[in-house]
Amino acid sequence: MSNSPDSLVAAFRKDIDRVKSEVGKMIVGQEEIIDGVLTCLLAGGQALLEGVPGLGKTMLVRSLASALRLDFSRIQFTPDLMPADILGTTVLTEGDKGQTKLEFRRGPVFSNIVLADEVNRATPKTQSAMLEVMQEQQVTIGTQTFKLEQPYFVLATQNPLEMEGTYPLPEAQLDRFLFKLIVRFPSRDALHSILDRTTGTEAPEIEPVLDKKRILEMRALVRDVAVARHVQDYAIRLLEATHPEHPDAPDMVKRFVRFGASPRGAQAMLLASKIRALMDGRFAASPDDVRWASRNALRHRVILNFEGEAEGIATDQILEAILSAVKETSA
Amino acid sequence: MNAPLHDILARVTRRLRWQRAADLGVSLGVAGCSAAIAVLGLHHLRWIDRGLHWAALLCLLPLGSGLLIGALRRITPLLPAQLLDQTHELQGRVANALAFSTLPEAEQTPFMRAAIADANGCKDLEPSRAYPLRKPPRLSAYLALSIVVMALALWPRSAPPTPPERPTVAPPIQAELLDRESLEAFEADLEPITADAETAEDVQELSRALNEILENIADRQISRSDALREIQRLETQLAEGRPADPEAMQEALAELGRQLASPETEGAAEALQNNDAGAAANALRESAENIDDASRRELQRLRRALERAAQSPEERLLRQNEAEQERERRLLERESEGNQQSESRRRLLQRRQRRLDSLRREQQALQERRRRLERLRRELNQAAQGLNRNGNQSQAQEALRRAAEELNRRAREQMSEEQRQELQRQMQQLREALRRMQQGQQNGNGQNQGGQGQNGQGRQQRLQRFRLAAGGQGSVRLQLPNGQGQNGQGQNGQGQNGQGQNGQGQNGQGQNGQGQNGQGQNGQGQTLTLGAGNGQSQVQLELPGQGQGQGEGQGQGQGLGEGIGDGHSDDALSEDPSHLGGTHQNSRIQGAGGSGPSRSEVILGASERGFAARNYEEVFTDYENHAEEVLERDEVPPGYRFYIRRYFQLIRPRSESQAAPDAASPSESSTP
DSSP states (O other), X not given: OOXXXXXXXXXXXXXXXXXXXXXXXXXXXXXXXXXXXXXXXXXXXXXXXXOOTTSSHHHHHHHHHHHHTOOEEEEEOXXXXXXXXXXXEEEEEEOTXXXXXXXXXXXXXXXXXXXXXXXXXXXXXXXXXXXXXXXXXXXXXXXXXXXXXXXXXXXXXXXXXXXXXXXXXXXXXXXXXXXXXXXXXXXXXXXXXXXXXXXXXXXXXXXXXXXXXXXXXXXXXXXXXXXXXXXXXXXXXXXXXXXXXXXXXXXXXXXXXEEOOOHHHHHHHHHHHHHHHHHTTOSEEOHHHHHHHHHHHHTTTOEEOHHHHHTTOOHHHHHHHHHHHSOSXXX | OOHHHHHHHXXXXXXXXXXXXXXXXXXXXXXXXXXXXXXXXXXXXXXXXXXXXXXXXXXXXXXXXXXXXXXXXXXOTHHXXXXXXXXXXXXXXXXXXXXXHTSOGGGOOHHHHHHXXXXXXXXXXXXXXHSOOOOOTTHHHHHHHHHHHHHHHHSOOOXXXXXXXXXXXXXXXXXXXXXXXXXXXXXXXXXXXXXXXXXXXXXXXXXXXXXXXXXXXXXXXXXXXXXXXXXXXXXXXXXXXXXXXXXHHHHHHHHHHHHTOSGGGHHHHHHHHTTOHHHHHHHHHHHHXXXXXXXXXXXXXXXXXXXXXXXXXXXXXXXXXXXXXXXXXXXXXXXXXXXXXXXXXXXXXXXXXXXXXXXXXXXXXXXXXHHHHHHHHHHHHHHHHHHHSTTOHHHHHHHHHHXXXXXXXXXXXXXXXXXXXXXXXXXXXXXXXXXXXXXXXXXXXXXXHTOHHHHHHHHHHHHHHHXXXXXXXXXXXXXXXXXXXXXXXXXXXXXXXXXXXXXXXXXXXXXXXXXXXXTTTTTTTOEEEEEOTXXXXXXXXXXXXXXXXXXHHXXXXXXXXXXXXXXXXXXXXXXXXXXXXXXXXXXOOOOOOSSOSOHHHHHHHHHHHTSOOHHHHHHHHHHHHHXXXXXXXXXXXXXXXXXXXXXXXXXXXXXXXXXXXXXTXXXXXXXX
16 A cells, blocks of 8 residues: 555545444444544544433444454443452462462453443542543553553443432543543434334344554554644634633633633644544645534533533533634634 | 645735725725715804815825725735635635645645645635625715715805894793882881981992892892892991991090090080980080180180090000000910919919900900090190190181091991991891791791691781881780780790790690690780880781781790690789789790600701700710610621711710801711
């Protein structure tokens, strides 16, 4: 294969399309979510999915793992789940010759794709262990450190309805997710397709189209995508506008926002913009890409104040106000 | 980037410039045209000249400036590229390519170069689509205003307008301040002063001014406040024109008369002692005429009398006064040298200081007396000297005539002073009448309101007017059928005896001011006898009882409570409490007992009098104790405690001397 940008971008786009096509066999009407999850995977970040039960979150992750030929594990987070339950534990085992030894049994985090289902139900201690793994991508047990195999990708889900008995993720830990994706209820056409595919005799099968090596190559390619200064400037201006104390912040931000997004938000926006440019067959990210990425990248990084919470303001409304206020074109 | 793309970007940039120039030019042109219309309007009104030049300048200059500024304003190079991207859905290809192409070749990555190449490959880019030229938003307004400017510029300038005649505005009709009868009475009182040719010029002038005020009041051309202000001004002028100490002059003349006592100058001496300077002048002149016929002995007596009179007793008194002052001053200095001053010592010093002040005032009065009669004494002295020299009686006669002339001057001054006093009295009466009229208007019609006390007041005013019209100077006497005494207060319409008859009138009147009891019971059959001042005529008025009783109600209702009438009987007052027999006259005096004024009245009155009333002291103590209890008992914030205590401190009872300055500003006082 030629190493020219044209061919690299074309191959990237083709592979992504194939993955989407395979995942689309199982998941219908959630193209935005699929794009978001793939973006997180290719950016090397993690995704937080929020949606009511039954919208196919687990199925999406499972399908993705199948299409990418990656190991997959699912952890159902419950209040009694302990860090050792997800990281692994050292057990006393007996060898062939009858000798005993301590052996580390790996937990479910040792996988390429981990689905942390209802992550907000676990205690903060377990959540911290999980989020540390996400950030460091390694597990340290006693004196031993275990590197997690790349590509490593965590999809955490949380249910916005049942908040009783949950431990909402702290802002610092939310910041570690590249995207927060809102899984919405599918449209009527999508529901028809879902019913057709799931209630018939034929069960769609997903073919693995990418392997670990290719995914890592694609991840490297993402970093090569060019970003013009004005696009980067636009991302920064969007980020600044989320801070209520900033002079360019819209009135809504000044009124309802307690804390704006961290620089990780700008990193997430720019990386996601590059991936979207590649998915679109372009060599450079555009302000449109930044605009698309901003919602998913900043949604969980903008913290509302009490007035905002009391008024029932959604962070998406804040982001819409910011996107309206911050112009992408120069004066 | 290739040349075609550059060319497209340049064309978009040009469109941007044109549009901006047009927008700004038209916007400024609208403002300029508006200003030009205003200028042309002023031009047609002939307020300014050369309006056409200014209008043309205002129309063209802003437009040209706007076009120029708009065309020359900097346009970001990226803006045309971004416009192309947005309108052609190029996902930022052109803008990215433009941004990457500005980088040095070495810094360009393969992806950047690929992006530039990608942009170069874009087809069908249309500058008109990227930035379609549109009509400036205010173009219609500009065109309309331009037409107006043209029309105004072509419109012939009108002839210079004649200044409009100012319509004469009749002075506003004021409310009636005084009734016709009162005004006539005032004018009649002023007439002698105005008509008298001997009246001093300044008094004449003031009299005329007062007359003018009365005429204005009659014509309703002056408001009450203006009238009062004018009266105040005249009073000030009157006070300024008066001699500093008219009493000093009278005393000095009387003293002169005593010294002049002699059979030859008996008439002059007596007149002077009676303070009749005019008669004294005539008598002195007569004495001068009689000198020729006088015997030598008479002339000697006259000479001695004139010598006595020529000596000023004030000199001696002044010397005594100065000696006394010096003594007091030394004592004061010596006693005030000590460092520690006890209370008694301090009081002594104050007493001495007061004595010193009194002596100073006395000295000033003596000096004034000496100054006033200095010329007269000099003339008398010359006359005495003339008589001293034998055969020089004509010089003495001349000197006596001059002295008589001097006395005449004093007489005129005396008369002026009397006229001034009369004028001042008239002004005070007029002011009082205006004030009473105002009160009457504020209180409304007495009959309508059922306030019978006000009727009494009206009666009082009518009595006053009647007295003025009759020209009487004596007091009005109230004769009651039961013979319970006359108190002379009928002059001001209060007629307290009418109430004293049974005391019940006081009760009802004291509480509500209506005087119900006083209406018929006492007043029926009363006869009011008005005596003229010279006693030549008497007017008897059969007054209805209601009016009389009402007058009393007004006078007493405000100050007294219920207790007074209930506690006494008529018999007790009709008896002679001394049992001494003889002719006596019972007088009923209004007691100050009873429940007295209410607390709110006490507080209200106290604020007006500077918190110096005795009963206010009691009320204040009660209130303050209560406030302290509340402060102790309840949870009052410290800041508010301060304000409460400060408030009570401000309204604390004071002595009369402290109250005087405070009472001057009643608006600052308040009640708890």
